[in-house]
Amino acid sequence: MIHAIEADRLVVSYGNLQVLRGISFTVPAGQGVVLLGANGCGKSTLMRSLNGLEKLQSGTIRIHGDTLSGAGRRDLRKIRQSMGYVFQHFNLVPQLNAFQNVLLGSLGRQRFGLLSCLSLTASAADRAKAMHCLDRVGMADRALHRPSELSGGQQQRVAIARMLMQDPRVVIADEPIASLDPKAGREVLDLLWRIVTEEKLSMLCTLHQLELAQEYGDRVLGMKAGRVEIDAPIAETDTAQLNALYTGMTRVDAQPTEAAA
Amino acid sequence: MPNRQRPPHERSQPASPRFRAPSALTWVVVVGFAAFFIQGIIASDISVDRLMRGANNLVRFVGQAVPPDFTRMPNIADAMLETMNIAIVGVTFGCLFSIPLAILAARNTAPTMLVRTIARFVISVARTIPDLIWALIFVVTVGLGPLAGILAIIMDTIGFAARFYSERFEEVQKGPAEALTATGAGRLSVIFGAILPESFASITATSLFSVEKAIRSAVTLGLVGAGGIGVELSTAMRLFRYDQAAAIILVILVVVIGFEQLSSMIRKRII
Numbered sequence: 070m071i072h073a074i075e076a077d078r079l080v081v082s083y084g085n086l087q088v089l090r091g092i093s094f095t096v097p098a099g100q101g102v103v104l105l106g107a108n109g110c111g112k113s114t115l116m117r118s119l120n121g122l123e124k125l126q127s128g129t130i131r132i133h134g135d136t137l138s139g140a141g142r143r144d145l146r147k148i149r150q151s152m153g154y155v156f157q158h159f160n161l162v163p164q165l166n167a168f169q170n171v172l173l174g175s176l177g178r179q180r181f182g183l184l185s186c187l188s189l190t191a192s193a194a195d196r197a198k199a200m201h202c203l204d205r206v207g208m209a210d211r212a213l214h215r216p217s218e219l220s221g222g223q224q225q226r227v228a229i230a231r232m233l234m235q236d237p238r239v240v241i242a243d244e245p246i247a248s249l250d251p252k253a254g255r256e257v258l259d260l261l262w263r264i265v266t267e268e269k270l271s272m273l274c275t276l277h278q279l280e281l282a283q284e285y286g287d288r289v290l291g292m293k294a295g296r297v298e299i300d301a302p303i304a305e306t307d308t309a310q311l312n313a314l315y316t317g318m319t320r321v322d323a324q325p326t327e328a329a330a
Numbered sequence: 331m332p333n334r335q336r337p338p339h340e341r342s343q344p345a346s347p348r349f350r351a352p353s354a355l356t357w358v359v360v361v362g363f364a365a366f367f368i369q370g371i372i373a374s375d376i377s378v379d380r381l382m383r384g385a386n387n388l389v390r391f392v393g394q395a396v397p398p399d400f401t402r403m404p405n406i407a408d409a410m411l412e413t414m415n416i417a418i419v420g421v422t423f424g425c426l427f428s429i430p431l432a433i434l435a436a437r438n439t440a441p442t443m444l445v446r447t448i449a450r451f452v453i454s455v456a457r458t459i460p461d462l463i464w465a466l467i468f469v470v471t472v473g474l475g476p477l478a479g480i481l482a483i484i485m486d487t488i489g490f491a492a493r494f495y496s497e498r499f500e501e502v503q504k505g506p507a508e509a510l511t512a513t514g515a516g517r518l519s520v521i522f523g524a525i526l527p528e529s530f531a532s533i534t535a536t537s538l539f540s541v542e543k544a545i546r547s548a549v550t551l552g553l554v555g556a557g558g559i560g561v562e563l564s565t566a567m568r569l570f571r572y573d574q575a576a577a578i579i580l581v582i583l584v585v586v587i588g589f590e591q592l593s594s595m596i597r598k599r600i601i
Contacts, residue, residue: 120512149514160505164527173523177514183523228509235513 071134073098073239073271074119079128081114088114088321090295091128096239096271098133101262103286103303104275105311107319111295112275116243119273120154121145133238150177153237153270155261157244159224161216167227168212171199174234202230206260222253229261233268240265242274258285279311295321395576402574406562406581413558414585416479417541417548423480424487424544425537431488432495438507439499439521453496457489461547465556476557479548486547487540498532499525534600538593545589549582 074096081089088111096102106112117123119130121137130137132148140148161170169188175195179185185192191199203209206226216224225245232240245261246254258276262285265272273290276282282289282303289306291299291314298314299306400406431449433439440446459467464485468478506524515523526533552560559578566575 122508122512146514146516149512152512154509154512156505156509158505160509162506162510162524162527164530173510173515174513176510176516176519176523182516182519186519186523231509231513 071098072096072131073100073133074273075129075131075134076115076119077129077131079115079118079130080126081111081118081123082126086322088295089118089128090321092292092295092297093128094290094297094300096273098238098271099269100287101265101272101274101285102288102290103282104273104290104292105277105279105282105299105314106275106292107315109320109322110292110314111321112292113243115292116241116273116275119241120149120152146177150235151238153232153235153240155225155228155232155240155242155245157247159216159221159228159248161224161227161231163216166213166215167203167208167219167230168199170216170227171202171230171234172196174199174202174231177235199230199234202233203227205233205264206230220253221249222257225249225257226260229257229264233264238270240270240272240274242272244275244277247277255281279308282311283308294318391572394570395572397573398576398580399571399573400577402562402577406559406578409552409559409562410581410585412476413548413552413560414545416476416483416551416556416558417544420480420483420548421487421537421541421544424484425491425540427484428488428492428495429533431492432499433521435492436496436499438502438504439525441517450496453489453492455489456485457493459485459489461486462550462554465551465554469555474555474557479551479556479558482551482556483544483548487544490543491536491540494536495529495533498529498536502528531600535597538597542586542590542593545586549586 072095074094076095077093079089079092080087092111092115104112104115114123118125119132119137121140125138128138132152135144135148137145137148161167162173165173172186172188172191172195173183175191175198176182176186184190186195188196200209200212203212206229208223208226208230211219211223211227216227219227240261242261246258249257258281261274262272264270274286276285283306286303289299289301289303289311290297291306291311293314299310431453434441434445434449435453437446440449461482464482465478468481472478472481502525506528507520510520510524548558548560550560552558552562553564555561559582563575563578563582566572566578
């Protein structure tokens with residue numbers, strides 16, 4: 070069986086600091102996996118390396134069977150096209166309105182890149198699709214607003230619409246609700262999970278709220294200091310076990326003395 | 331704009347760990363500066379007597395310049411128009427060339443380190459050579475007239491605008507560019523889709539500054555024969571027609587101030 074994400078003994082270092090210390094896991098197609106872990110345990114680095122934004126020191130990543138590590142530029146772009154990425158800080162282009170931001174989601178598959186993604190030049194089909202994506206996240210009436218005119222939750226919805234526009238098969242969500250208040254956060258997470266289920270996508274999503282993880286995730290992946298500590302179906306874990314991820318030496322840059330203190 | 335020389339005390343400031351006694355270095359710099367300064371005063375032969383005579387001459391110049399003689403106004407207007415043509419055409423091409431050059435020179439958009447080094451070298455050459463010297467070079471290569479002026483303004487604008495554009499590109503927040511990269515977009519699409527839109531306001535402001543700067547330097551370019559109102563001014567001065575010169579200077583003043591007002595008005599709107 071071909072997994073959506075297959076990571077095998079990933080090692081990533083910044084200078085002398087080893088951030089990922091041999092991480093292996095798989096995300097089967099169609100599964101929503103929640104990644105838990107304290108700040109500084111290497112979650113973001115892991116997410117970024119899955120998209121090729123971070124260079125691996127060793128190990129292999131396969132996305133739907135295609136090897137990402139060591140892929141050439143063209144192959145890397147092709148793999149990235151199949152992978153939607155939702156960021157903590159939304160990362161919309163601030164000068165462009167919501168509609169144009171969503172259109173940019175199709176950048177990867179356009180033959181002429183940006184030239185066929187501008188609101189002015191995009192094909193009628195793409196324009197209609199972008200509107201449809203905005204509609205699905207409930208932002209169709211805000212299509213002409215710039216990100217600065219939208220609330221955090223609304224910006225993340227636009228970012229999800231951009232991800233939808235991309236037609237991905239697997240979604241990486243790096244703390245998608247960490248910058249939102251609890252209510253907006255839950256709404257966005259609801260929306261994200263509903264879309265992922267409806268489209269039968271696979272997803273790896275980092276969260277900081279254990280109760281949300283238990284509520285939404287199919288499986289949980291727990292990281293601590295650059296290693297995988299827990300990898301189990303959510304039903305087989307208990308809160309104490311998850312809480313243990315946040316105590317003791319959690320950070321990759323922790324000094325033994327510091328942890329003892 | 332002339333290159334600003336860093337004042338000597340600033341140069342000695344990076345409390346260079348290489349020097350065990352930074353105070354000695356400061357001492358050397360201060361003494362060196364003082365020696366240079368005194369030598370400069372002696373060499374330029376400044377004396378109270380000369381200053382007095384200079385003041386007398388200034389009064390005589392003003393006396394002859396007032397009232398300004400506007401009889402040659404049609405010629406002056408023509409020359410002023412040519413000056414503005416030089417400035418606008420030069421600055422437009424200069425800004426257009428600056429964008430690709432800035433993309434090659436900025437850390438986050440340059441394709442390779444080598445290309446970046448070359449682009450930065452080109453920009454700094456364009457900047458270090460003053461506009462009048464560019465004009466002299468182009469008068470020699472393409473002959474007297476406005477074309478030399480336009481080329482000089484292009485080089486001068488590149489030295490200024492490309493540098494500020496590329497610095498702005500480097501300051502752009504990483505997130506949006508990363509988001510587009512993550513969709514599988516190519517390099518150019520990321521640059522033009524995320525980095526340029528974010529820098530747009532700053533690019534416009536810098537370009538307007540370049541226009542102001544270009545008009546001011548286009549005025550002086552005529553002095554070395556590169557076309558425009560400077561030719562008129564230097565002729566009037568050489569013929570001791572100070573009243574005509576005064577008229578030309580007044581016209582320059584009005585146009586330059588008018589332009590600066592206009593451009594600062596636009597800048598306030600966009601920022």
